[in-house]
Amino acid sequence: MKGFAAAFLVWALVSPQGGGETWPAHTACRDGNLEVLYQSCDPLQDFGFSADQCSKQLKPNLNIRFGIVLREDIEELFLDVALFAKGSSILKFSYPVCEVDLPKFSFCGRKKGEQIYYAGPVNNPGFEIPVGEYQVLLELYNRDHSTVACANATVTCS
Amino acid sequence: MMPHTHLAVALMTAMAFLSCLRSESWEPCVQVVPNISYQCMELNLYKVPDNIPTSTKILDLSFNHLNHLGSHSFSRFPELLVLDLSRCEIQMIDDNAYQGLNHLATLILTGNPIQSLALRAFSGIPSLQKLVAVETNLASLEDFPIGHLKTLKELNVAHNLIHSFKVPKYFSNLPNLEYLDLSNNKIQNIYHGDLQVLHQMPLLNLSLDLSLNPLDFIEPGAFKEIKLNKLTMRSNFNSIDAMKTCIQGLAGLKINRLVLGEFKNERNLESFDKSVMEGLCNLTIEQFRIANIREFPEDVTDSFNCLANVSMISLLSLYLDNLEAIPEDFRWQHLELVNCKFKRFPTLKLNSLKKFVFIHNTGMSTFVETELPNLQFLALKGNDLSFKGCCSHTDFGTTKLKYLDLSFNGIITMNSNFMGLEQLEHLDLQHSALKQANDFSIFLSLRNLHYLDISYTQTRIVFHGIFHGLVSLQTLKMAGNSFQNNLLPDIFTEVTNLTVLDLSKCQLERVSQRAFDPLTKLQVLNMSHNKLLSLDVLPYEPLRSLQILDCSFNRIVASKEQELQHLPRSLAFLNLTQNDFACVCEHQHFLQWLKDQRQLLVEAEQMVCTQPLDMQDMPVLSFRNATCQISKMTISVSVLTVLLVSVAGVLVYKFYFHLMLLAGCKKYGKGENTYDAFVIYSSQDEDWVRNELVKNLEEGVPPFQLCLHYRDFIPGVAIAANIIQEGFHKSRKVIVVVSQHFIQSRWCIFEYEIAQTWQFLSSRAGIIFIVLQKLEKSLLRQQVELYRLLSRNTYLEWEDTVLGRHIFWRRLRKALLEGKAWSPEGTADAESSQHEATTST
Numbered sequence: 001m002k003g004f005a006a007a008f009l010v011w012a013l014v015s016p017q018g019g020g021e022t023w024p025a026h027t028a029c030r031d032g033n034l035e036v037l038y039q040s041c042d043p044l045q046d047f048g049f050s051a052d053q054c055s056k057q058l059k060p061n062l063n064i065r066f067g068i069v070l071r072e073d074i075e076e077l078f079l080d081v082a083l084f085a086k087g088s089s090i091l092k093f094s095y096p097v098c099e100v101d102l103p104k105f106s107f108c109g110r111k112k113g114e115q116i117y118y119a120g121p122v123n124n125p126g127f128e129i130p131v132g133e134y135q136v137l138l139e140l141y142n143r144d145h146s147t148v149a150c151a152n153a154t155v156t157c158s
Numbered sequence: 159m160m161p162h163t164h165l166a167v168a169l170m171t172a173m174a175f176l177s178c179l180r181s182e183s184w185e186p187c188v189q190v191v192p193n194i195s196y197q198c199m200e201l202n203l204y205k206v207p208d209n210i211p212t213s214t215k216i217l218d219l220s221f222n223h224l225n226h227l228g229s230h231s232f233s234r235f236p237e238l239l240v241l242d243l244s245r246c247e248i249q250m251i252d253d254n255a256y257q258g259l260n261h262l263a264t265l266i267l268t269g270n271p272i273q274s275l276a277l278r279a280f281s282g283i284p285s286l287q288k289l290v291a292v293e294t295n296l297a298s299l300e301d302f303p304i305g306h307l308k309t310l311k312e313l314n315v316a317h318n319l320i321h322s323f324k325v326p327k328y329f330s331n332l333p334n335l336e337y338l339d340l341s342n343n344k345i346q347n348i349y350h351g352d353l354q355v356l357h358q359m360p361l362l363n364l365s366l367d368l369s370l371n372p373l374d375f376i377e378p379g380a381f382k383e384i385k386l387n388k389l390t391m392r393s394n395f396n397s398i399d400a401m402k403t404c405i406q407g408l409a410g411l412k413i414n415r416l417v418l419g420e421f422k423n424e425r426n427l428e429s430f431d432k433s434v435m436e437g438l439c440n441l442t443i444e445q446f447r448i449a450n451i452r453e454f455p456e457d458v459t460d461s462f463n464c465l466a467n468v469s470m471i472s473l474l475s476l477y478l479d480n481l482e483a484i485p486e487d488f489r490w491q492h493l494e495l496v497n498c499k500f501k502r503f504p505t506l507k508l509n510s511l512k513k514f515v516f517i518h519n520t521g522m523s524t525f526v527e528t529e530l531p532n533l534q535f536l537a538l539k540g541n542d543l544s545f546k547g548c549c550s551h552t553d554f555g556t557t558k559l560k561y562l563d564l565s566f567n568g569i570i571t572m573n574s575n576f577m578g579l580e581q582l583e584h585l586d587l588q589h590s591a592l593k594q595a596n597d598f599s600i601f602l603s604l605r606n607l608h609y610l611d612i613s614y615t616q617t618r619i620v621f622h623g624i625f626h627g628l629v630s631l632q633t634l635k636m637a638g639n640s641f642q643n644n645l646l647p648d649i650f651t652e653v654t655n656l657t658v659l660d661l662s663k664c665q666l667e668r669v670s671q672r673a674f675d676p677l678t679k680l681q682v683l684n685m686s687h688n689k690l691l692s693l694d695v696l697p698y699e700p701l702r703s704l705q706i707l708d709c710s711f712n713r714i715v716a717s718k719e720q721e722l723q724h725l726p727r728s729l730a731f732l733n734l735t736q737n738d739f740a741c742v743c744e745h746q747h748f749l750q751w752l753k754d755q756r757q758l759l760v761e762a763e764q765m766v767c768t769q770p771l772d773m774q775d776m777p778v779l780s781f782r783n784a785t786c787q788i789s790k791m792t793i794s795v796s797v798l799t800v801l802l803v804s805v806a807g808v809l810v811y812k813f814y815f816h817l818m819l820l821a822g823c824k825k826y827g828k829g830e831n832t833y834d835a836f837v838i839y840s841s842q843d844e845d846w847v848r849n850e851l852v853k854n855l856e857e858g859v860p861p862f863q864l865c866l867h868y869r870d871f872i873p874g875v876a877i878a879a880n881i882i883q884e885g886f887h888k889s890r891k892v893i894v895v896v897s898q899h900f901i902q903s904r905w906c907i908f909e910y911e912i913a914q915t916w917q918f919l920s921s922r923a924g925i926i927f928i929v930l931q932k933l934e935k936s937l938l939r940q941q942v943e944l945y946r947l948l949s950r951n952t953y954l955e956w957e958d959t960v961l962g963r964h965i966f967w968r969r970l971r972k973a974l975l976e977g978k979a980w981s982p983e984g985t986a987d988a989e990s991s992q993h994e995a996t997t998s999t
Contacts (some may be wrong), residue, residue: 045198069245069269071199071221073171102474102496104450105368106342106393106421111292113220113244113269120423 029054038153060126076143082136220244229254259284268292290344296497314339328357342670345371377409393424405437412442419449449474474979485696529555537563544568602627614638635660663687693717699724708733716745733760734901741767784853833865836889842899897930927953
């Protein structure tokens with residue numbers, strides 16, 4: 001009991017308030033031989049994400065669901081994707097999601113403080129995921145380069 | 159066990175209490191601009207903080223727990239211009255909550271679950287221009303108490319629960335309203351009466367966004383005679399019928415810009431046909447845009463028939479195949495095709511078209527000649543197109559082109575020098591691969607071109623006439639290319655009007671001395687990300703107007719000191735960061751110059767040393783010249799010391815005997831003897847004795863007194879007596895000059911034998927042998943004693959060379975000085991004894 005009380009005390013004093021905590025890992029999808037886990041790397045917030053299909057044979061224009069409360073206006077929104085395997089970088093690219101004059105998605109132009117929920121396709125090509133473990137770093141940021149969302153995903157394919 | 163449980167419970171309670179206390183944070187807000195702008199986002203605030211200056215103009219209180227805004231909540235901040243209350247859990251806003259904010263221009267209330275909004279909630283903000291009430295549970299515009307906000311320009315009530323499009327009466331009180339965002343609400347029907355206010359009080363500049371409302375029905379005539387600036391209706395319709403009905407309901411609308419279509423992620427229309435577009439015939443449209451329609455009809459002529467007279471048409475993310483069919487007499491002046499899919503490049507024939515923007519389209523591979531006789535502006539960016547021959551007026555069917563953008567495409571083969579395109583002012587070829595750019599002066603006809611971008615076109619510049627003809631060029635961007643031998647040659651001879659030049663990432667190692675000579679108007683020069691090893695200033699000297707020079711990310715170690723003064727006087731910014739500066743004394747003048755020019759340098763603090771190792775990553779400006787002075791001092795002092803010591807050594811060596819004299823109390827005496835040495839020699843060797851021995855010893859320093867028979871023997875006295883009396887008795891030493899003649903001379907042998915006896919009797923080691931010439935051993939053996947002595951004792955050998963003589967005389971002088979009396983008393987004794995001796999003789 002004493003040990004428990006002491007541990008509790010230490011936890012209570014040490015546990016940070018507000019920022020600084022790491023967010024729990026969530027499962028985006030899990031199937032027989034494919035598992036996608038993700039963790040928010042934005043110190044300000046966690047978010048929800050899931051993919052409709054979960055198979056080794058990735059279909060083009062995959063449907064995803066994504067919910068978040070915006071910390072920034074997203075009149076302009078950019079996505080950076082970096083793919084790593086065994087610690088070395090394989091692929092890196094940047095993609096404009098929202099542009100001022102050409103809002104492709106319904107969430108483009110949404111305001112700071114607004115809750116958005118996106119359910120729809122991603123503009124991805126179809127391919128078969130090779131067996132292995134991959135780390136994917138996804139970062140969404142706006143015109144001022146302020147982070148809108150950030151995720152560290154682990155894809156395990158067996 | 160019980161007391162432990164009690165303890166734990168007590169602890170937990172205490173912790174819970176403490177964590178409750180902690181939930182109200184005292185963290186200060188972030189000061190963005192002192193006294194002007196403060197950011198208090200997500201600080202767990204339960205009330206408006208009171209530790210912020212009253213002069214604050216921009217206040218961000220978003221993501222806090224304000225819950226309830228009472229009256230005069232912000233009266234402490236009368237200067238406020240922008241107030242951000244996004245997601246503050248505000249449920250109630252009382253009367254006069256913002257009272258006193260006379261300058262407030264922007265009020266943001268996004269994401270607050272407002273349940274109670276007092277009638278006078280927005281009173282006292284007479285300057286408000288922008289009100290954002292997105293996602294605030296707003297059910298109706300009618301009840302929104304903003305009727306008195308006469309200055310309001312922008313009202314954003316998107317993402318709410320508004321069912322009715324009825325424009326409230328108070329809109330007649332908002333003459334400045336330009337933007338009304340009603341997107342993502344619940345509006346289904348629009349009736350004639352809804353727009354009554356706009357008939358009475360037209361808002362000609364109003365842009366209206368109705369996207370993402372589930373529109374079913376618009377009563378025909380509702381928009382009749384209404385004039386709007388812009389109407390956006392994207393992803394509004396669940397069926398093609400609803401869309402058709404609503405578009406017909408827009409009949410009579412006069413609009414500058416109409417935007418229709420869907421969003422990529424909100425596609426509800428299963429099909430699309432030309433009948434939808436027929437409704438547009440009843441509208442007066444200036445500009446039209448349609449986006450993301452899944453199945454756009456193939457018969458484009460019919461589809462766009464009602465849009466034949468619009469001046470601008472923009473088609474985004476559509477599948478289009480038959481654009482060629484568009485009749486020549488359509489009055490389109492500006493056509494935009496973005497992100498569309500084509501089977502081949504559309505060969506349009508449109509006489510009216512002045513501006514054609516065709517970017518980020520897919521599905522084609524080769525550019526095909528078009529016939530657009532009035533085209534002035536052509537952007538063909540990012541289509542992966544290849545151009546088999548570029549470029550002349552026949553490619554585009556126009557001679558009026560002023561703007562041409564072929565960037566981010568495939569291979570562009572240059573086979574014509576823009577013949578017939580002399581009007582061109584702007585040409586962008588970046589990130590396309592230029593072929594045959596070195597074969598001839600490809601830009602020769604472009605005498606009106608102001609702007610040229612050939613960055614990253616994989617061009618290796620060999621031909622020096624590549625820029626010939628560009629007499630009006632003001633901006634030249636050619637980053638990411640390369641040059642023969644990595645040397646920038648004299649290629650700018652005709653581009654004398656250039657003001658901006660980008661040569662970054664060109665792998666340049668050197669710059670030709672005269673490369674920049676013609677560029678007297680150049681203001682900005684970017685030489686960054688090259689491989690320059692030194693800051694060669696001389697080539698930049700002719701750039702009389704240069705203001706910005708960027709030499710960052712090179713390998714510059716230093717610069718020649720004498721050249722630095724040649725830097726143009728007009729220069730205001732010099733970027734030398736990310737170079738390989740050597741912070742060594744060798745370059746101290748350059749480093750000192752950097753310090754002196756600090757106000758010129760961009761990010762001077764970021765300039766770090768790479769050499770030597772102990773200075774690595776230290777700021778270049780921290781290099782202290784004093785360290786060099788110290789070492790210089792040390793070097794000069796040590797050199798001087800060595801010099802002095804060696805001079806002293808030489809002097810001591812040279813004046814050894816003078817010094818001995820000085821050290822020996824200024825004067826040396828002869829002791830009890832009159833002579834320093836008695837010289838025994840053969841008369842055959844008299845020449846040597848007179849010319850060498852006497853001269854050197856009696857006239858040198860110290861002067862020795864020799865006893866010589868021809869001079870010092872008293873006449874009239876027997877030779878033997880003279881030898882003993884004058885020679886041995888009065889001399890300290892005996893010098894024996896051994897030579898062939900000496901051994902053969904009887905007198906000499908006699909003298910020598912007496913000397914030996916004398917030496918034995920007076921027990922003085924005083925015989926100095928000088929061997930004048932090499933002796934025959936057989937001859938020497940005749941004189942057994944002498945032979946023995948010479949083979950056992952050290953003797954002086956006469957050598958007639960400069961060095962030999964020097965050593966000989968030194969050794970002899972030393973030998974003669976041995977046993978000399980130095981004391982003054984000694985001198986006195988010697989004088990008296992001399993006196994005695996004189997008297998006794």
